[in-house]
Amino acid sequence: MYDLHTHTLLSDGELLPTELVRRAAVLGYETLAITDHADASNLRHLVEAGESLRESARCYGLTLLVGVELTHVPPSQIPAFARDAKRFGADVVVVHGETTMEPVAPGTNRAACACEYVDVLGHPGLIAAEDARAAAEHGVALEITSRGGHNRTNGHVVRVAREAGCRLVVDSDTHAPSDLMSAEARRAVALGAGLTETESREVLSLDIKRLLQK
Known part of the structure; x- marks a missing residue:
């Protein structure tokens, strides 16, 4: 199992990073990305903090991916910040997409989908077809999320x-301990979003190393 979008008390999550890692390992996760909310003020710090946790994750048999979630960053700044995150050493760059739950700046989805340094567009809301085509062209994955509220548009995301x-x-x-999903919960989210059984198996068992290769 994998999860490419989680938060700790380094932003607005409830857990220390190592506790999050431990809880994920107990649930059977093989790969976990910690992607705390980032902007110009804390980008380098979050990447450096993540790097310091890799050995602890290895001790629990889990591969930790160092990441950030660029959050409410002006669309024009997303390419530069995503590039900087990768330059600082981030494995995963998530962009906080245009969820219907928050006042995300219009154009955020488009900027993320067209950026070679972005890996995942988180909860992309009512994403436009042309932005999804840009995501396909640039290798940006669209997220199906279990997060309450943000998950209202999962069906639309799958269709597009x-x-x-x-x-x-x-x-x-994830923001709280109860947010981490079991294997069965992940399957339910995938099927509930409208994926078929075959599609669900493929999405839930992705080779994450390959996914992140641009």
Whole structure:
């Protein structure tokens, strides 16, 4: 199992990073990305903090991916910040998409989908077909999320992703211990979003190393 979108008390989550890692390992996760909310003020710090946790994760048999979630960053700044995150050493760059739950700046989805340094567009809301096509072209995965509220548009995301031929991931957007999903919960989220059994198996068992290769 994998989760490419989680938060700790380094932003607005409830857990220390190592506790999050431990809880994920107990649930059977093999790969976990910690992607705390980032902007110009804390980008480098979050990447450096993540790097310091890799050995602890290895001790629990889990591969930790160092990441950030660019959150409410002006669309024009997303390419530069995503590039900087990768330059600082981030494995995963998530962009906080245009969820219907928050006042995300219009154009955020488009900027993320067209950026070679972005890996995942989190909870992309009512994403436009042309933006999904850009995501397919640039290898940006669209997220199916279990996060309450943000998950209202999962069905739309699946439909648009199918039509555009872009990749999907299933993530929790974890903020609290109870947000981490079991294997069965992940399957339910995938099927509930409208994926078929075959599509669900494929999405839930992705080779994450390959996914992140641009």
